[in-house]
Amino acid sequence: MSLLATPFHARAVEANRCNAWENRGGYTLARHYGSIAEEAVAARFGAVLADLSWHWRATFSGGDVDAFVAQAFSRNGAALAIGMSLDVLWLNDTGAVRGRGRLVRMAADRFLLLSPQDDRDWLFFAASLYGVACSEHAPDGLLALIGPTARKILTAAGLDADPPPSGLVSVSWRGIDLTLSRLGLGYELWCDADSGLIIWDRLVAAGRAFALLPAGQAALDILEAESGLFLPGRDFAPAREGFAPQPTPQALGLCSLVDRSHAFNGKAGFLAAGRDTQLSGLLMGAETEIAPRVLTHRGAAIGNILSSRYSPALQRMIGFALLSGSWPSGEVEAGSAPCRIVGLPFLPIGLSPAPTATERATEGAGGPV
Amino acid sequence: MAARVAGAAGTLRYDVCIIGAGADGLTAAAHLAARGLTVMLIERGAAPGGRCETAEFTPGFFASPFADELPAMPAEIFRNLDLARRGAILAPCERLASFVDPLRAAVIARVQADAAGGTPKAGLFKRAADEAPFPGEALSCRSRAELEAVSTSATLCDPALGGSALTLLQGTPGGLVVGGLGALGKALTRAATEAGAEISLGVEVTDIRQRRGRAVAVVLADGREFEARAILSTLDLKRTFLSLFAWNELPKALVERIGAFRPAPGIARLLVALSAFPAKLDPALLRHPIAVAADPEHAYHAWKSGVIPQRPPATVRLVSAVDPSLAPDGAAVATVTLGGIAHRLFDGPWTHEKRSKLQALALTFLEEALPGTAATVTASELLVPPDIENRLGLSDGDLLGGEMSAAQMLGFRPFAECRGTRTPVKGLYLAGPSSTLGPLATGAAGWAAATAILCDLKEEA
Incomplete structure (x- = not known):
């Protein structure tokens, strides 16, 4: 199977002086544009622009979606207000971690899950049991803007909306509809595939005076590790079988992402799994x-x-x-x-x-x- | 940690007194205090850090006045002091590995090993016949022009002169620091104070007291006196020996030797506030220092003659292209570093006219390196060697701490009897820019001096 290009690929080709690429989630992404170290540290001086379009994004809507998210995830997503999010795990039937992601309530009957690793079959099948419709955002663009000057760059580019931490807002930005969020290390801009290059160009132009650099996936890995983000597929291998006993949240030190007072799939296995x-x-x-x-x-x-x-x-x-x-x-x-x-x-x-x-x-x- | 105690005459007694709270002093203080010694740092400035300073040279515009970057600190010291987590984030320097890198590392390791090896028993400071030569001594008979096609450094030497290759040993830039070098100074200060060191600010040391040939106390300008089992000076050689001791307290030969120690060609710095970011220029170019074509041989002789060179080695850097926090939004900060600037001009002191002439020269270089920026200059501040001397207390405003020539480098820096960190005065150690490791790496001299002090105090106990 050939690899896919993200909506920002054309600009990544221009910027990638080292011609260093890698495959993440079936997409071709720049591993680094120049120096990995320079890109990783640039997020602490100014800001970096990183392509996150390879992250798996799934929408769950309709049916008994509240009951589905309450049962599927380790924290009660049904209690979320619109535009807010939670860092969640989902477990298999014996309480082992299948994945980690961020669950966002987009509307009264619609949720979005963002994760570095997909679990399409498991979650879509579970959703179907609740009459919930599922869709993926594969062709859409997701661009992260990380660093102390990120806010200034957005303002200089004319994007004044500022979502709260762990939240998101939908905005119209000079003729382009996009969603601006703060779900990860910085800001994220969600756009459709056709707008990707325009958004990249606008941010790069606005970021020239604010030390903006494009950052490859290697620098992003470093930044996430320095920030203490422990992610599936990179830092641990999630359980991919329905009755695999490991790794449990206890074994991964991720019990803080589990709400013990809440009923969720795999809870019995989780409670029986022993010490943290x-x-x-x-x-x-x-x-x-x-x-x-x-x-x-x-x-x-x-x-x-x-x-x-x-x-x-x-x-x-x-x-x-x-x-x-x-x-x-x-x-x-x-x-x-x-x-x-x-x-x-x-x-x-x-x-x-x-x-x-x-x-x-x-x-x-x-x-x- | 042992408590500080009062001495016989009501003076305070510490295990170690450190003169100067620059990078070397703070590094040594952190190392010594972490090992349980009582440490007092004495700094004449209002804040610790020495040249690790970020100054607001005009409202809203910041820069590191004395250098954009310091020579790289050995990673071991950076990690041991946990400086990143204390606020010092450095931009990595992209550069090709050079043949001098392992030589420099070997010199640092050699001085560190000598420091840890205790006081030489047979013939203090005399080189034993079978002693291995200092790493890098082979450079003493090579010229810089032989080894480097084009110099990109503002450090001046006559590139055709034998031994000028030793200037290649000068530490490679360690990278810009988020918020300027002041952030590094603050991180080092935190490392020292959190380890238990005390800092006395705004007061100068006027004397080092000796008893039976051993340095035993420092006297401060406000009359206080601190006794110490060891005294570490991070001042330069001349300031340490010629201003803190009465001349008759030291052997005449030693005083003459110190008097003959030659300064390095000085530098001047122009800090420039720009009203607009030069957005039309290549962003990749703006992130790195830009060397301006120079005539180093002519500049070296101009420096020797005390005149302002026409084409000194110069480096232009748009520091806010990497660290935008140094300038207001939409504006920029640039620096121009000029090498080969004399401390004393042949026709008298640095007058307003001479400063204006040098400033115009620096602005010409700025325009050459960053076309179109000269028209956006809103304010600037020029620092010439006498300014650096006044602000940092360095003899001749010499940031290098002495010329990097064959007679005063490696095993001969500052001079053979004083190489490494121990000095001919028992109980007194040297870790400033004039010491062997001073120009090679930031903090390495302080680290080695702390090792020597720990070793000697243990031997004495």
Whole structure:
């Protein structure tokens, strides 16, 4: 099967000086346009523009859609107000995690699910049991604008609407209908395929004075890891069989995404799955990526390393670890490499504008005597 | 951590007193305080950081006055001090690997190993016959012109001169910092204070007291005196030895040697506020420093003669193209760095006319590098070596801390008896720009000095 092009592909071809591409979800995407490190750090100086069109987006509407979302997901989506969203898991019948995504209520009888990995057959079949109609947004464009100058770029481009955190708004932007959201690390612009290039061009033109760079998927992975986002398909392999026992939310340290007071598919298995583990960050002493392995403290196993990658902002390898108990103090070891356990996120990304002159002048500079 | 205690005459006693809260001083303080020593940093400026400063040079426009970027800090130090999580985010520098990179790393490792090896037992500061040469010494007989076709640095040398290849060892730029170099200074300050170091601001050290040939205390301009088991100076060589000791307290030969230490060609910086972002120029070009074609040989001799060179090495940088927080929306900040600028001109001090002449030259370079921008200049500030001397307290305004020539580099920097971090005065350590690692990497000299102090204090205990 040949790969698909996203609505922004023509501009990605122009910008991709390295001609570095990769396949995500069946789409051709720029792995990086220039330097991966420069793109990852640019989101902390100005802003980056990243193509998220490969993310799976499904709409559920009609029928008994409230009952469906209440039963299908680990948190009660039926209680959402219009335009608001929740980070959710969906589990198989034995309580193992099939996927992770963001559930948005678009209208009284319509929900949207956004996830980096699709689970079409499972969720569409479940929806059909409630008489819910399902559709995918495969040809549409989804563009992320991430960084402290993202808001200024939107304003400079004439897009004044500002959705609340975890929310979205529909706007008409100089003749183009689009949806603006804040569901991920920054802003997302949802558009139909025909408007993709116009939107890209408008943002790039407005972003010239605000240090805007296009960022490839490699930089996006780094930013998501630095922000503590632990995602299916990249950081863990979800259960793909109806009765697979693993991985449970406990085993992934994702119990915070489960509402125990709410009835959902797989709850019995989830409740029987045993003790929670803690998802935490690892600052590593190693210079290269460390494969998943046991994490030890003074020779005793204390958990597992799940994935690791280099963070150019932190100038070191970082990784996710699952700990079976409380954090030990001091250094732990991944093989022969020393590591330090820290909380997540490693380094959050700010969406707020840079500090003003007054803020700069008054910001504390330590503890002079 | 041991508590600070009062000395016999009511003076406060610390394990270590550090003179100067620049990058080296703060790095050393964080390292020493984290290992349980009581540390006092004394800084004459109103804020710690030294050249790690972000200044508002005209309302709404910010820049790092002394340099856009510092030499790269070794990643080990950056990670150990957790500087990113303390607010120092650096833009990665895209550059091709050079043959000097491993040499520089080897020099840093050598100084660090010497520092950790304790005080040499046989013949203090004398090189043993079987001692391995310093890494990079082979560069002492090479010229820069032999090894580099086109120089893109504002650091000036006579490229045809033997030994000028040593200037290649100067640390490669470590990258712009979000919010300017002041953010790096604040992150280092947090690392030091959170480890337990104390900082005394706005007061200058006037004297280093000796007892039985050992430095034992520092005296402050306000009359306070701090006793210390070790004193670390991050000032330059001349300021440390010629202004903090009475001349008769040091051997005459040592004073003469220090007096003969040569400064490096100075730099001037023009900080420029632009009313409009040069949006018509190639954005990829704007993100990187732009070297202006120069005549370095002529500029070197002009510097030696104390005249303003016609074509000094210069670098133009639109810093707000990478960090828009430095300028108001729609505007921009650029800097022009000129090399080979003399501290003292042959015909007298830096007058308004001479500054205006240099400023016009810098604006010409700005227009050459970024066509169309000269017409949008709304304000600017020029810093010449005497300004840098006044603001940072560096002799001759020399940010490099001394010429990078064969006679005062590597094992001979600042001079053979003072290489590394230990000095001929027992209990006194040097980690400023004049020290062996000063021009090679940010923070490395402070880190090595802290290692030497820890080692020596342990030996003495």
